[in-house]
Amino acid sequence: AQSVTQLDSQVPVFEEAPVELRCNYSSSVSVYLFWYVQYPNQGLQLLLKYLSGSTLVKGINGFEAEFNKSQTSFHLRKPSVHISDTAEYFCAVSNYQGAQKLVFGQGTRLTINP
Amino acid sequence: EAGVAQSPRYKIIEKRQSVAFWCNPISGHATLYWYQQILGQGPKLLIQFQNNGVVDDSQLPKDRFSAERLKGVDSTLKIQPAKLEDSAVYLCASRALAGGPLQYFGPGTRLTVT
Numbered sequence: 001a002q003s004v005t006q007l008d009s010q011v012p013v014f015e016e017a018p019v020e021l022r023c024n025y026s027s028s029v030s031v032y033l034f035w036y037v038q039y040p041n042q043g044l045q046l047l048l049k050y051l052s053g054s055t056l057v058k059g060i061n062g063f064e065a066e067f068n069k070s071q072t073s074f075h076l077r078k079p080s081v082h083i084s085d086t087a088e089y090f091c092a093v094s095n096y097q098g099a100q101k102l103v104f105g106q107g108t109r110l111t112i113n114p
Numbered sequence: 115e116a117g118v119a120q121s122p123r124y125k126i127i128e129k130r131q132s133v134a135f136w137c138n139p140i141s142g143h144a145t146l147y148w149y150q151q152i153l154g155q156g157p158k159l160l161i162q163f164q165n166n167g168v169v170d171d172s173q174l175p176k177d178r179f180s181a182e183r184l185k186g187v188d189s190t191l192k193i194q195p196a197k198l199e200d201s202a203v204y205l206c207a208s209r210a211l212a213g214g215p216l217q218y219f220g221p222g223t224r225l226t227v228t
Contacts (some may be wrong), residue, residue: 004155004156032215038218041224042221043118043219043220043221043222044157044204044205044207045185045219046216046218049215049216051214051215090156090157092156094215098218100209100215101147101159102149102157102159102168102207102217103146103159104156104157104158105156106155106156107154107155107156
């Protein structure tokens with residue numbers, strides 16, 4: 001079974017500052033890794049994914065994440081945030097084989113202050 | 115390409131009443147998921163279908179929740195009778211069999227049980 005821990009429930013930052021949202025996972029098998037964003041009253045939108053290959057993955061809206069297998073982490077970063085990045089961010093894993101269901105973390109609420 | 119459609123978007127019912135949610139996945143997607151997202155938490159898988167068969171319903175409270183996907187396309191999730199703790203957003207997602215692990219989410223149905 002897999003599990004995901006998002007280390008911060010809320011992250012407030014000032015506009016144009018850098019941000020890092022932390023995610024650690026636990027799994028006995030190889031996994032795929034994802035970050036989703038959820039704006040108020042909307043569904044989940046895929047930001048980026050790690051399936052294989054380069055451990056640094058780039059996504060939409062200037063976000064990137066780095067897969068660290070030894071530390072079982074997949075932290076999300078953006079060098080300069082905007083007001084429009086205010087949202088809830090979810091880290092998720094799914095296994096390579098079988099049902100490939102997504103297991104989500106608790107979410108991190110990113111608040112951008114002007 | 116049309117996305118995952120869900121209806122209704124919002125529903126308010128009293129406890130002990132019944133409610134049903136509808137999902138229309140992306141055309142051609144064989145796999146369909148229902149997730150429950152309680153406020154302040156990440157989504158949790160309730161049930162997964164592949165075509166019209168159930169792959170995983172281990173976390174579905176079967177005494178009150180039921181789901182079907184009779185023709186392998188649309189799906190309905192029902193709660194009968196509803197409890198206060200069922201207040202949540204119900205998300206539907208779909209995935210193509212040959213599309214790897216990527217799931218595409220609908221906008222969700224926000225259920226409030228009073």
